[in-house]
Amino acid sequence: MPTSNNQAALFKSLVTWLQSALREPEQFTLSYAAESSAFVRFNHAKVRQAGQVQQASVGFKLINDGRHADLDITLSGDPQTDVQRLSEGLQQLRDTLPLLPPDPYLLLNHNGWQSQNVQDHPLPDTEHVVAQIAQAAEGLDLVGFYAAGPISRGFASSCGAFGWHQANSFNFDFSLFHANGQAVKASYAGHAWSDQGFTSRFAQAREQLEHLGRPLRTLAPGQYRAYLAPAALEEIVGMLCWGGFSAQSIASKSSPLQKLYSGDQSFSPLLSLDEKVSGSLSPAFSGEGYPRSDLALIVAGQAGAQLVSSRSAAEYGLTANGADGGESPSALNMAAGTLPQSEILRQLGTGLYISNLWYLNFSDQPAARLTGMTRFATFWVENGEIQAPVSTMRFDDSAFSLLGSQLEALTAERELLLSASTYSQRATASALLPGALVSRLTLTL
The missing domain is CATH 3.30.2290.10 (PmbA/TldD superfamily)
Structure with missing residues (x-):
């Protein structure tokens, strides 16, 4: 080559x-x-x-x-x-x-x-x-x-x-x-x-593997304190990127973040999310021929910029800012919080430690309500200590709750997650995310 x-x-x-x-x-x-x-x-x-x-x-x-x-x-x-x-x-x-x-x-x-x-x-x-x-x-x-x-x-x-x-x-x-x-x-x-x-x-990962040897704990449906590791948080944020920040979706009122952009809903002030092209794997220009720069998508819980492709700019009288035709972020960067990684279990106290979420979809898209499964290394924690792995469960909750009223803290350390997609070619999408401690997550079955 x-x-x-x-x-x-x-x-x-x-x-x-x-x-x-x-x-x-x-x-x-x-x-x-x-x-x-x-x-x-x-x-x-x-x-x-x-x-x-x-x-x-x-x-x-x-x-x-x-x-x-x-x-x-x-x-x-x-x-x-x-x-x-x-x-x-x-x-x-x-x-x-x-x-x-x-x-x-x-x-x-x-x-x-x-x-x-x-x-x-x-x-x-x-x-x-x-x-x-x-x-x-x-x-x-x-x-x-x-x-x-x-x-x-x-x-x-x-x-x-x-x-x-x-x-x-x-x-x-x-x-x-x-x-x-x-x-x-x-x-x-x-x-x-x-x-x-x-x-x-x-x-x-090896330490979590040892915990998986303990007998499985089955939880009753209900609301639980939970810690979402960066990979689990990526699944939630990734779903919101399905049209969430898209100028076309917002203009046609089909965005899952419609209520955020209309001012009817907000996230926690702890939450700030950028499309940070600089220093990422993604190029600073689009395939449509527009330069790309860093954009603040969510600023302290409030709506920020939209992703505007050239077609949306032409149709809705907006200014194109380098988004591709799908108008999805490709270089997510969430601001870190103050919770040290060493304190996660102690601050969680009693609740769920969730390493990954799986099979997510919208259960109520206008309300940014998501459903999906826990999978891989989800643990029941009591008094700051892992007690047992938890059987696969389904959750159903609103992102405005999880990352809004129920968000207690974000971790000070962040993990860089690169897309593992290799369909036709290696992908350039990335996400730099903290973990999230939430006071309530709804498990339905």
Whole structure:
């Protein structure tokens, strides 16, 4: 795989060729995506599969007289071959455009902005990581997946805009299974691998695994104090991102956070949530050709900015701020609280310690009411000490309650959670989240 500089040069050469091949009044946008990834799959704490994926592609949009057509093209890395593929794609789109109607919501960015961000953090040697994992997991039933390497994104337009982004990252997503079939699910991810950081995270999972050996406790439906670990909180916040901050959803009154934006509801003043593009894996520009900057989505419990794509900007008379077509955050950053990690169990006292939530959906979307299951390493705690694992339970509660009136504290430490999705390519979505102590969570069955 070419280096970042070589990839950028190859992308620029395609842009230069495309500019020379255009016929007035044609316009184009060209987005670039590439990765060079190491993948290692573990089962029973042993390496079962290891490999390397190198790939690059462009998303090509041709525009003429309000009409536009799109084509994805896989690149070979050879400049001559890739120009030929782009040339064939250009002809294909030219043949397609006359068959299409004009798009009333097409809103191109005519600014010739420039953006470059290369986060070249040194990644660990894969053999070193495998040795660390094997050593930590000796004697355990570990299933896991490790992915690491640089991810590159680029954008260019006929208006002179050019953006380049590369970020190195790793993500080890794993589960530890007890002989009784119970499991702990955890992850360790970031930009720079730390043996100490991994050892600490793994020790926490291993300690939870030991607790899973105790007899299961079955709870009656009701309301319980609860601590939501960062991975559990991510499930709740992730559901709210399904249209919650979307300008289109808010304008059409289908957002689960409609009451927040109308001023009828609020979250706790402890809660502040940003879309923090700077320093994240996500590029500071969208595939639509708009620069992205940090946005305050929730400010001390109150509604902040909306995510506005170019189509929403055209339809509702708003200003596009770099959101993609789905208008979902991709670099969540929740402000930390003051609860030390060492004090979580003592402050919880008696209640539930919830490591993960699963199968979430809306039970009442306009009320931001969610339902889902506890799963993996959920424990019953009494007097600040873990007593027993808890049988899988269903919860049903409003986010405005959990993260509003019932939110007691957020932890001072936060965990970086990277998307483990590898469908077609590694994802760049991330969430930096604390844990949350809530005074009441409703379990229904």
